[in-house]
Amino acid sequence: MKMKLWKKVLAAVTAGVLCLGSVGVSGVQNMLESVETVFTASAYVINSYDGTYGDLYYSVTDTDEVKISGCNETVESVEIPARIDGKRVTSIAKNAFYGCSDLTAITIPDSVTSFEGNAFSNLENLTAITIPDSVTSIGESAFSGCTSLTKIAIPNSVTDIGGFVFSNCTNLESITLSDHLTSVGGYTFSGCTSLSAITIPDSVTSIGQAAFSGCTSLTEITIPNSVTSMEEIIFSDCTNLADVTLSNSMTSIGEYTFSNCTSLAEITIPDSVTNIGRYAFKACTKLEKITMPNSLTSIDEYAFVDCAGLTEVVLPDGMTSVGTSAFLNCTGLKKITIPDSVTAIAGLAFENCTGLTAVTLPSGMTTIAHNTFENCTNLSEITIPDSVTSIENKAFYGTAWLAARQKENPLVIINHLLIDGSTCAGDVVIPEDVVTINIGAFNNCTALTSVVVPDSVTSIHGNAFYGCTNLTTIILPDSITNIGMLAFGDCTHLTKITIPNGMTSIDAMTFDNCVSLTEIIIPDSVTKIDYNVFKSCSDLTIYGYTGSYAETYAAEKEIPFVSLNSIVTTTTTDTTTETTTTAKQTTTEQTTTTTPEQTTTTAKQTETTVTKQTTATTTKQSTTTTAEQTTATTAKQTETTTAKQTTATTNQTTTSSAQTEPTALYGDLNLDGRVDITDAVLLNKACAGAVMLDDATKKNADCNGDSEVGSDDAVVLMQFLVHIVDKLPYQN
Numbered sequence: 001m002k003m004k005l006w007k008k009v010l011a012a013v014t015a016g017v018l019c020l021g022s023v024g025v026s027g028v029q030n031m032l033e034s035v036e037t038v039f040t041a042s043a044y045v046i047n048s049y050d051g052t053y054g055d056l057y058y059s060v061t062d063t064d065e066v067k068i069s070g071c072n073e074t075v076e077s078v079e080i081p082a083r084i085d086g087k088r089v090t091s092i093a094k095n096a097f098y099g100c101s102d103l104t105a106i107t108i109p110d111s112v113t114s115f116e117g118n119a120f121s122n123l124e125n126l127t128a129i130t131i132p133d134s135v136t137s138i139g140e141s142a143f144s145g146c147t148s149l150t151k152i153a154i155p156n157s158v159t160d161i162g163g164f165v166f167s168n169c170t171n172l173e174s175i176t177l178s179d180h181l182t183s184v185g186g187y188t189f190s191g192c193t194s195l196s197a198i199t200i201p202d203s204v205t206s207i208g209q210a211a212f213s214g215c216t217s218l219t220e221i222t223i224p225n226s227v228t229s230m231e232e233i234i235f236s237d238c239t240n241l242a243d244v245t246l247s248n249s250m251t252s253i254g255e256y257t258f259s260n261c262t263s264l265a266e267i268t269i270p271d272s273v274t275n276i277g278r279y280a281f282k283a284c285t286k287l288e289k290i291t292m293p294n295s296l297t298s299i300d301e302y303a304f305v306d307c308a309g310l311t312e313v314v315l316p317d318g319m320t321s322v323g324t325s326a327f328l329n330c331t332g333l334k335k336i337t338i339p340d341s342v343t344a345i346a347g348l349a350f351e352n353c354t355g356l357t358a359v360t361l362p363s364g365m366t367t368i369a370h371n372t373f374e375n376c377t378n379l380s381e382i383t384i385p386d387s388v389t390s391i392e393n394k395a396f397y398g399t400a401w402l403a404a405r406q407k408e409n410p411l412v413i414i415n416h417l418l419i420d421g422s423t424c425a426g427d428v429v430i431p432e433d434v435v436t437i438n439i440g441a442f443n444n445c446t447a448l449t450s451v452v453v454p455d456s457v458t459s460i461h462g463n464a465f466y467g468c469t470n471l472t473t474i475i476l477p478d479s480i481t482n483i484g485m486l487a488f489g490d491c492t493h494l495t496k497i498t499i500p501n502g503m504t505s506i507d508a509m510t511f512d513n514c515v516s517l518t519e520i521i522i523p524d525s526v527t528k529i530d531y532n533v534f535k536s537c538s539d540l541t542i543y544g545y546t547g548s549y550a551e552t553y554a555a556e557k558e559i560p561f562v563s564l565n566s567i568v569t570t571t572t573t574d575t576t577t578e579t580t581t582t583a584k585q586t587t588t589e590q591t592t593t594t595t596p597e598q599t600t601t602t603a604k605q606t607e608t609t610v611t612k613q614t615t616a617t618t619t620k621q622s623t624t625t626t627a628e629q630t631t632a633t634t635a636k637q638t639e640t641t642t643a644k645q646t647t648a649t650t651n652q653t654t655t656s657s658a659q660t661e662p663t664a665l666y667g668d669l670n671l672d673g674r675v676d677i678t679d680a681v682l683l684n685k686a687c688a689g690a691v692m693l694d695d696a697t698k699k700n701a702d703c704n705g706d707s708e709v710g711s712d713d714a715v716v717l718m719q720f721l722v723h724i725v726d727k728l729p730y731q732n
Contacts, residue, residue: 048069049069049070051084051085053081053084055071055072055075055078056068056070056071056072056078056080057069057070057071058084058089059093060087061090061091064087065087065088065089065090065091066083066084066085066087066088066089066090067089067090067091067092067093068080068089068091068092068093068096069093069096070093070096070097071096071097071100071103072100073099073100073101073102074102075100075102075103076102076103076104076105077103077104077105077106078097078103078105078106078107079106079107080092080106080107080108080109080112081109082109082110082111083111088111089109089111089112090111090112090113090114091112091113091114091115091116092108092112092114092115092116092119092120093116093119094116094117094118094119094139095117095118095119095121096116096119096120097119097120097121097123098118098119098120098121098122099122100123101122101123101124101125102125103123103125103126104125104126104127104148105126105127105128105129106120106126106129107130108129108130108131108132108135109132110132110133110134111134112132112134112135113134113135113136113137114135114136114137114138114139115135115137115138115139115142116139116142117139117140117141117142117162118139118140118141118142118144119139119142120142120143120146121141121142121143121144121145121146122144122145122146123143123145123146124145124146124147124148125148126146126148126149127148127149127150128149128150128151128152129143129149129152130153131152131153131154131155131158132155133155133156133157134157135155135157135158136157136158136159136160137158137159137160137161137162138154138158138160138161138162138165139162139165140162140163140164140165140185141162141163141164141165141167142162142165143165143166143169144164144165144166144167144168144169145167145168145169146166146169146172147168147169147170147171148171149166149169149171149172150171150172150173150174150194151172151173151174151175152166152172152175152176153175153176154175154176154177154178154181155178156178156179156180157178157180158178158180158181159178159180159181159182160181160182160183161181161183161184161185161188162185162188163185163186163187163188163208164185164186164187164188164190165185165188166188166189166192167187167188167189167190167191167192168190168191168192169189169191169192170191170192170193170194171194172189172192172194172195173194173195173196174195174196174197174198175189175195175198176199177198177199177200177201177204178201178203179201179202179203180201180203181201181203181204182203182204182205182206183204183205183206183207183208184200184204184206184207184208184211185208185211186208186209186210186211186231187208187209187210187211187213188208188211188212189211189212189215190210190211190212190213190214190215191213191214191215192212192214192215193214193215193216193217194217195212195215195217195218196217196218196219197218197219197220198212198218198221199222200221200222200223200224200227201224202224202225202226203226204224204226204227205226205227205228205229206227206228206229206230206231207223207227207229207230207231207234208231208234209231209232209233209234210231210232210233210234210236211231211234212234212235212238213233213234213235213236213237213238214236214237214238215235215238215241216237216238216239216240217240218235218238218240218241219240219241219242219243219263220241220242220243220244221235221241221243221244221245222244222245223244223245223246223247223250224247225247225248225249226247226249227247227249227250228247228249228250228251229250230247230250230252230253230254230257231254232254232255232256232257232277233254233255233256233257233259234254234257235257235258235261236256236257236258236259236260236261237259237260237261238258238261239260239261239262239263240263241258241261241263241264242263242264242265244258244264244267246267246268246269246270246273247270247272248270248271248272249272250270250272250273251272251273251274251275252273252274252275252276252277253269253273253275253276253277253280254277254280255277255278255279255280255300256277256278256279256280256282257277257280257281258280258281258284259279259280259281259282259283259284260282260283260284261281261284262283262284262285262286263286264281264284264286264287265286265287265288265289265309266287266288266289266290267281267287267289267290267291268290268291269290269291269292269293269296270293271293271294271295272293272295273293273295273296274295274296274297274298275296275297275298275299275300276296276298276299276300276303277300277303278300278301278302278303278323278723279301279302279303279305280300280303280304281303281304281307282302282303282304282305282306282307283305283306283307284304284307284309285306285307285308285309286309287304287307287309287310288309288310288311289310289311289312290304290310290313292313292314292315292316292319293316294316294317294318295316295318296315296316296318296319297318297319297320297321298319298320298321298322298323299315299319299321299322299323299326300323300326301323301324301325301326301346301723302323302324302325302326302328302723303323303326303327304326304327304330305325305326305327305328305329305330306328306329306330307327307330308329308330308331308332309332310327310330310332310333311332311333311334311335311355312333312334312335312336313327313333313335313336313337314336314337315336315337315338315339315342316339317339317341318339318341319339319341319342320341320342320343320344321342321343321344321345321346322338322342322344322345322346322349323346323349324346324347324348324349325346325347325348325349325351326346326349326350327349327350327353328348328349328350328351328352329351329352329353330350330352330353330355331352331353331354331355332355333350333353333355333356334355334356334357335356335357335358336350336356336359338359338360338361338362339362340362340363340364341362341364342362342364342365343362343364343365343366344365344367345361345365345368345369345372346369347369347370347371347372347392348369348370348371348372348374349369349372350372350373350376351371351372351373351374351375351376352374352375352376353373353376353379354375354376354377354378355378356373356376356378356379357378357379357380357381358379358380358381358382359373359379359381359382359383360382360383361382361383361384361385361388362385363385363387364385364387365385365387365388366387366388366389366390367388367389367390367391367392368384368388368390368391368392368395369392369395370392370393370394370395370439371392371393371394371395371397372392372395372396373395373396373399374394374395374396374397374398374399375397375398375399376398376399377398377399377400378400379396379399379400379401380399380400380401380404381401382396382399382401384414384415386415388414388415388417389415389417390417390436391414391415391417391419391438392438392439393438393439393440393463394440395419396419396420402420405420406420406422406423410423410424410425411424411428411430411431413431413433413434416433416434416435416436416456417434417435417436417438418430418434418436418437418438418441419438419441420438420441421441421442421445421448422441422442422443422444422445423445424442424445424447424448425447425448425449426447426448426449426450427449427450427451427452428448428450428451428452429451429452429454430451430452430453430454430457431454432454432456433456434454434456434457435456435457435458435459436457436458436459436460436461437453437457437459437460437461437464438461438464439461439462439463439464439484440461440462440463440464440466441461441464441465442464442465442466442468443463443464443465443466443467444466444467444468445465445467445468446467446468446469446470447470448465448468448470448471449470449471449472449473450471450472450473450474451465451471451473451474451475452474452475453474453475453476453477453480454477455477455478455479456479457477457479457480458479458480458481458482459480459481459482459483459484460476460480460482460483460484460487461484461487462484462485462486462487462507462670462678463484463485463486463487463489464484464487464488465487465488465491466486466487466488466489466490466491467489467490467491468488468490468491469490469491469492469493470493471488471491471493471494472493472494472495473494473495473496474488474494474497476497476498476499476500477500478500478501478502479500479502480500480502480503481500481502481503481504482503482507483499483503483506483507483510484507484510485507485508485509485510485530485670485672485678486508486509486510486512486682487507487510488510488511488514489509489510489511489512489513489514489691490512490513490514491511491514491517492513492514492515492516493516494511494514494516494517495516495517495518495519496517496518496519496520497511497517497519497520497521498520498521499520499521499522499523499526500523501523501525502525503523503525503526504525504526504527504528505526505527505528505529505530506522506526506528506529506530506533507530507533508530508531508532508533508670508671508697509530509531509532509533509535509670509691510530510533511533511534511535511537512532512533512534512535512536512691513535513536513691514534514536514537515536515537515538516539517534517537517539517540518539518540518541519540519541519543520534520540520541520542520543521543521544521564522542522543522544522548522550523544523545523548523550524544524545524547524548524549524550526548526549526550527549528549529549529550529553530671531671531694531696531697532691532692532693532694532697534557534559535691535692536692540559540560541559541560541561541562542554542559542560542561542562543561543562543564544561544562544563544564545563545564545565546563546565551563664699664700664702665700666700666702666703666728666729667679667700667701667703667717667720667728668700669682669683669686669693669697669700669701670682671696671697671700675717675720675721675728676721679717680714680717680718680721683701683703683709683713683714683717684714686701686709687709687710687711687713687714693709701713702729703716703717703720703728703729703730704716704729704730704731704732705729705730705731706731716728716729716730
């Protein structure tokens with residue numbers, strides 16, 4: 001049977017086909033859009049049907065039951081019958097009334113048991129609807145966008161509500177839920193901006209993602225103890241929500257659960273909760289008090305970011321970790337108690353907590369992460385336990401505590417870690433008790449001219465002397481086994497340096513933009529030199545040993561190389577003495593060979609008997625200095641021949657096979673096998689033209705996958721680090 005809705009479709013398609021010859025590609029596109037308009041203007045166009053009943057379209061199911069599948073798009077009110085042609089009407093099909101924008105009232109018989117997805121969605125003029133007790137399930141988005149609907153009751157027969165069921169019903173003020181409902185689906189009431197109150201029945205065990213997000217009129221909510229699972233974003237942007245009671249059966253507070261709940265002033269976390277998720281209370285600007293249970297073991301990144309009203313936090317005993325930026329920008333926070341059970345506080349955890357004045361770190365901590373207390377401008381008292389063996393970059397930058405320590409001594413040393421020397425000037429001798437020079441310790445210390453590093457130091461971290469533009473000399477001991485990335489980057493007046501004998505590799509960009517560097521001595525212990533180590537060092541000469549990796553590297557990079565084995569200097573001294581001791585004349589010829597490690601002497605002595613009682617001794621001494629590590633010594637006398645010393649040292653030659661190009665790890669610019677804030681800093685420098693990237697690094701830097709490196713990649717990398725995007729490369 002030909003139906004009138006298909007006449008509309010056929011007319012549109014026919015008109016388009018007849019015009020193909022004259023309208024071109026754009027005309028075809030417009031024709032297709034007109035067909036799409038016909039399909040979307042009426043709900044029934046995407047469903048087949050078997051007959052009509054007044055303004056309704058229906059189909060007959062395999063069980064000989066009737067499903068309402070569409071209606072006349074101009075109808076204003078509809079009464080659905082319990083039977084059509086003697087068959088029971090049991091369901092409303094997907095999209096059945098979608099687009100019937102003039103519909104204001106619907107009567108549903110008690111024969112209907114289910115509403116499929118989008119059954120009544122976007123009925124903008126529908127003001128009321130009664131759901132019969134026969135209905136057991138309501139499909140996804142069934143009433144979404146019914147902006148004139150003000151109240152609705154879900155009968156106790158309903159056990160399941162799909163996601164988005166009442167989303168964006170902006171005038172929905174009250175709703176009664178079924179006492180047998182077991183779950184509230186994701187986004188069920190999202191955007192119901194007029195909903196001021198709702199009671200969740202004890203039958204509910206789970207609440208889906210963003211179920212009440214954007215309910216800006218909701219002022220209070222009680223989650224029954226039956227609820228064991230709450231997904232993320234549930235109450236996000238409920239800006240008037242002030243009173244919350246949580247279930248004591250839930251184990252975690254999901255990501256963004258209360259983010260931007262700007263009226264929430266106080267909350268008690270139940271004893272069952274072990275984790276507070278990312279951004280859980282983000283920008284709850286009026287939150288002053290939060291009670292945390294002893295069951296809590298971890299607070300994830302950004303959990304309380306921008307909670308400017310928070311004044312005091314007591315972390316419970318048993319808690320083990322605080323995530324990245326967990327309390328970032330909590331400017332009103334004056335006191336925080338951290339138990340000894342906490343072993344890890346991630347980077348930026350308390351950054352910009354300008355009201356914080358004192359903090360005692362737990363005795364079990366070993367690492368203070370980067371930027372942990374950065375710009376806590378009033379933080380003047382910090383107790384650091386002896387257990388701390390690592391303090392990362394800018395952990396205390398901008399604090400009153402650091403300023404006071406710098407005033408006492410420009411070399412700030414904590415637990416044998418030199419964490420800051422940025423206010424030093426002139427010639428600096430680092431004390432003997434220092435073991436590590438921290439990342440960025442002397443960063444941009446432009447008044448620094450020379451540094452002597454003691455042999456207690458074993459590691460110089462990345463960026464340690466970055467931007468020390470007037471540093472001309474630094475003496476490094478052989479105790480150093482590691483020098484980090486960009487350690488001497490932009491030291492534009494550094495002229496020469498000797499790599500310690502304990503080093504086996506030189507990290508990427510270590511001497512980047514050291515434009516005055518002309519000489520570097522590299523020991524044969526070095527078997528790896530990473531990328532861009534000597535970038536912009538155009539006048540550099542490498543001094544090393546024949547057959548070493550340094551020689552191979554110099555040849556590959558076309559850098560002048562001087563072998564230390566071939567440097568020779570000779571001096572000769574003649575001395576004559578006369579004595580009256582014997583009737584023999586002795587002539588001694590002595591040659592001394594000196595190496596950096598050993599001096600040996602070769603002597604050839606001849607005695608001749610003469611008739612005179614005067615002995616004349618003539619000595620001719622030649623000294624040859626060479627960098628060669630192999631020496632040989634012999635001695636010969638006419639009367640007695642004795643091999644006094646023979647020493648042989650075998651030259652050591654290390655070869656390195658050509659490196660293969662690594663597989664791309666997007667975001668890992670420093671090629672250390674991980675992606676972190678250091679990579680973001682490097683990428684920003686590259687975008688600003690401060691550093692140059694080689695091909696391998698460019699591949700990793702392409703964070704948005706467009707085969708180019710630019711500011712868009714820097715933005716994507718930062719989004720990845722703060723978990724706005726979850727993988728790289730990320731294409732928007």
